[in-house]
Amino acid sequence: MQRVLLLGAGRSAASLIHYLVKHASEHNWHISIGDYNPEVAKELVEESSQVRIFKFDVNSEEQRVDEVRAVDVVISLLPARFHIYVAEACLKMKKPMFTASYIADDMQALEGKIREAGLFFLMECGLDPGIDHMTAMQSIHSIQARGGQLFSFKSYAGGLLAPQSEDNPWRYKFTWNPRNVVLAGQGTAQFIRNGRYKYIPYHDLFTRLEPIQIPGYGDFEAYPNRDSLRYRKVYNLADIPTMLRGTMRRPGFSAAWHLLVKLGLTEDGYTLEGSEEMTYREFVNSFLAYDVQRTVEEKLCSYLGVTQEEEAFQKLVWIGLFENEPIGLPNATPAQVLQKRLEERWRFGQEDRDMIVMHHQFGYLLDGKPHCMEASLATVGQDPVHTGMSNTVGWPLAIAVKNYLLGKIQLTGLHRPVLPEIYEPIIKELVELGIELTEEEKPWVEPLPPGL
Amino acid sequence: MQRVLLLGAGRSAASLIHYLVKHASEHNWHISIGDYNPEVAKELVEESSQVRIFKFDVNSEEQRVDEVRAVDVVISLLPARFHIYVAEACLKMKKPMFTASYIADDMQALEGKIREAGLFFLMECGLDPGIDHMTAMQSIHSIQARGGQLFSFKSYAGGLLAPQSEDNPWRYKFTWNPRNVVLAGQGTAQFIRNGRYKYIPYHDLFTRLEPIQIPGYGDFEAYPNRDSLRYRKVYNLADIPTMLRGTMRRPGFSAAWHLLVKLGLTEDGYTLEGSEEMTYREFVNSFLAYDVQRTVEEKLCSYLGVTQEEEAFQKLVWIGLFENEPIGLPNATPAQVLQKRLEERWRFGQEDRDMIVMHHQFGYLLDGKPHCMEASLATVGQDPVHTGMSNTVGWPLAIAVKNYLLGKIQLTGLHRPVLPEIYEPIIKELVELGIELTEEEKPWVEPLPPGL
Numbered sequence A, B: 001m002q003r004v005l006l007l008g009a010g011r012s013a014a015s016l017i018h019y020l021v022k023h024a025s026e027h028n029w030h031i032s033i034g035d036y037n038p039e040v041a042k043e044l045v046e047e048s049s050q051v052r053i054f055k056f057d058v059n060s061e062e063q064r065v066d067e068v069r070a071v072d073v074v075i076s077l078l079p080a081r082f083h084i085y086v087a088e089a090c091l092k093m094k095k096p097m098f099t100a101s102y103i104a105d106d107m108q109a110l111e112g113k114i115r116e117a118g119l120f121f122l123m124e125c126g127l128d129p130g131i132d133h134m135t136a137m138q139s140i141h142s143i144q145a146r147g148g149q150l151f152s153f154k155s156y157a158g159g160l161l162a163p164q165s166e167d168n169p170w171r172y173k174f175t176w177n178p179r180n181v182v183l184a185g186q187g188t189a190q191f192i193r194n195g196r197y198k199y200i201p202y203h204d205l206f207t208r209l210e211p212i213q214i215p216g217y218g219d220f221e222a223y224p225n226r227d228s229l230r231y232r233k234v235y236n237l238a239d240i241p242t243m244l245r246g247t248m249r250r251p252g253f254s255a256a257w258h259l260l261v262k263l264g265l266t267e268d269g270y271t272l273e274g275s276e277e278m279t280y281r282e283f284v285n286s287f288l289a290y291d292v293q294r295t296v297e298e299k300l301c302s303y304l305g306v307t308q309e310e311e312a313f314q315k316l317v318w319i320g321l322f323e324n325e326p327i328g329l330p331n332a333t334p335a336q337v338l339q340k341r342l343e344e345r346w347r348f349g350q351e352d353r354d355m356i357v358m359h360h361q362f363g364y365l366l367d368g369k370p371h372c373m374e375a376s377l378a379t380v381g382q383d384p385v386h387t388g389m390s391n392t393v394g395w396p397l398a399i400a401v402k403n404y405l406l407g408k409i410q411l412t413g414l415h416r417p418v419l420p421e422i423y424e425p426i427i428k429e430l431v432e433l434g435i436e437l438t439e440e441e442k443p444w445v446e447p448l449p450p451g452l
Helices: A011-022 A038-044 A061-069 A080-093 A111-116 A131-145 A178-183 A253-263 A280-285 A296-304 A311-318 A334-345 A388-405 A420-432 B011-022 B038-044 B061-069 B080-093 B111-116 B131-145 B178-183 B253-263 B280-285 B296-304 B311-318 B334-345 B388-405 B420-432
Strands: A002-007 A029-035 A051-055 A073-076 A097-099 A120-122 A149-161 A188-193 A196-201 A210-214 A218-224 A242-249 A354-366 A369-380 A413-415 A438-442 B002-007 B029-035 B051-055 B073-076 B097-099 B120-122 B149-161 B188-193 B196-201 B210-214 B218-224 B242-249 B354-366 B369-380 B413-415 B438-443
Touching (some): A002 A061, A002 A388, A029 A038, A061 A080, A073 A080, A080 A097, A097 A388, A120 A388, A131 A149, A131 A369, A131 A420, A149 A210, A149 A218, A188 A218, A210 A369, A218 A253, A218 A354, A242 A253, A242 A354, A280 A334, A354 A388, B038 B051, B061 B080, B080 B097, B097 B388, B120 B388, B131 B149, B149 B210, B178 B334, B218 B354, B242 B354, B253 B311, B280 B296, B296 B311, B354 B388, B369 B388
Parallel strands (some): A097 A120, A120 A413, A149 A242, B073 B097
Antiparallel strands (some): A149 A354, A210 A218, A354 A369, B188 B242, B218 B242, B369 B438
């Protein structure tokens, strides 16, 4: 019997847990699921001879070490800041570890120790990061194997709504962590295009959009993600002239979101005095100049350069920003106030289905000519538990764990799923589960980098 | 003999040192001046039986304690982050301490210990903070003594150029720490106007200006400073409906600076890959969208909504932002690149004179009627060493130290100069030194707060 420990059984854990449980008998696995709130896990799966659910407190070093000691492999779906504690227990007890989260600096610092201990740690093996890495590397390796020379790679992803649930003007609801949605993009977007570095400060990020089509799913728009430059190293494309990663939304979302950013409503660095008694209308007014002659709507439109008829303005009306309704949140930051209002309006209902979209564009030179290959994915959630997000985060991770337990991965060290021996069997099984990118060759129509 | 220890002898220390030396014989003082670079202090003053200059390393706890032990009073003009180490030595050795810097959180946390030790610590006793506090409190106390009820207080200050040195399109040069000028205003401006909280994010700060006149010195503009709200407590005006503090510039400065902010050139949170080989033109281009059809100037103008004929744009041309000249600064942040370019163009020469401006506006109700009182200061530096900045920072601090040594201050605890027994004799002597605000009663013309 092989023993699996899963730490963290939040919203995105359902598909992972069900995959593991489904394959437990076949492979003779025992699965221990620890969460600070074990009732949540019990709603997802019943305890049995193969499944144990227990209360887990990540702050207890003793419990961390005891639980890790007893198993063959450890999966962490805890909030990302806790991975480092799990990693330390895994190092101490010589166990492999799997997550769907970015490799943070503290984890990167353990790289040498992980390698010296002869352990296999796999991070960034969910959706984004995860499926993006795997499908990108598969295409990159395939282009290179044919003798192609990559000069451009752009990659976009988004957690959105299935078309049938796009029943509000934003065509958006919270399908994952609302706080992350409100704070998305803060910092400076950094990428490179045809050899020229490009930087976009947050306050203009949502005006610098690229249009994207996904066959069968229509139009999208994308804004650049924070640091695209570091992916040149991750994908072993150090000298590629164009590298950009972005986040996808439905057209029009960003123009309205930009108004919120420009007003300052997404700021999270200070608290608003008296926010508890303030109304949403007063909240908006506090970001506009004092002028008793004009309404809040008039001031906002002239300040932001929009009209009250415009769709972007109407989206703000729809979320209720101008209503004289108390916020009821003490000592709140602007971002917390905005999040509260949005949680009331962007509620993901029982009837709603989410949709994960991903789009890669590769530019490469083959036989002296530029080529374009696009690869697109759109996958809709099955139900409110097995969402597109839960499937695409949980399945790659579960498959990686399975392959490891079956002895199919003979690597040591700290890894992302960028090596064929890791990503090939995962992509193959994801295709069987219905998660597949559609490839399309197109003419290359954009300017070429200098020298090509 | 009374012994004074001055730690830090940088640019703004000249007037303080000369004041102390000038009065040393009269009061039988000995002055020890410690700096990491003692040569700088030796250029300002000669060593003598009354003056000792020594190399001081703030990182040496032993030296801190030894030097503090030997004196009666300690003045710190070190960079603000080091005050706390000096304060700890003063607490240990039971010595009073004086600075011209803001009371930081770590210093505030010592308040109880300072009081228990029966010591007098005076901070914020320079120009801004310093003269602003003193002159504001004098006017506030005077208005209240006449039965006036304050409903509005706005206060502005700036370190600018004397009119005869305003010989560039910005009417500005670096008269103090360039880095602080480049980063000025970052964060969110917070104030209150007629009972309504107002917040302005940094990315629009330089568009939200108030015009100001100083009789005899012409027109200025001001943008709000970071946190004006906390001054309600400092000035004991907890319920005042309007409280705003701002920074003064010559008209047109902010419109051009806003272009730099909007582009992202003042950001300091990340470094630019390859900044050493980049030219200033490429630097600017990296904040503009990729478009090989248009020049950098054309792209900037259309992105920022200005024309090439406008003064704001011409100010950017004047500082050389579009020149194909290498930056030559490795791993620089955008703010560091901008600072380097500005230091080449905004150099304060030997013939230049600086000018300190300050402007208070008080709104108050007296006999049922609204009144307005404005108080203005403009003071020009004597020479490149005894600048307006050095005089207005150093003299108040020196006078405070003198009054303390003469036994005229019988307070204990951590203080700002907001009590009459501290500020009255300082203001009196500043007037003798030519630093005096001119008061003017005017009709109140702005909207009154609700209920008045």
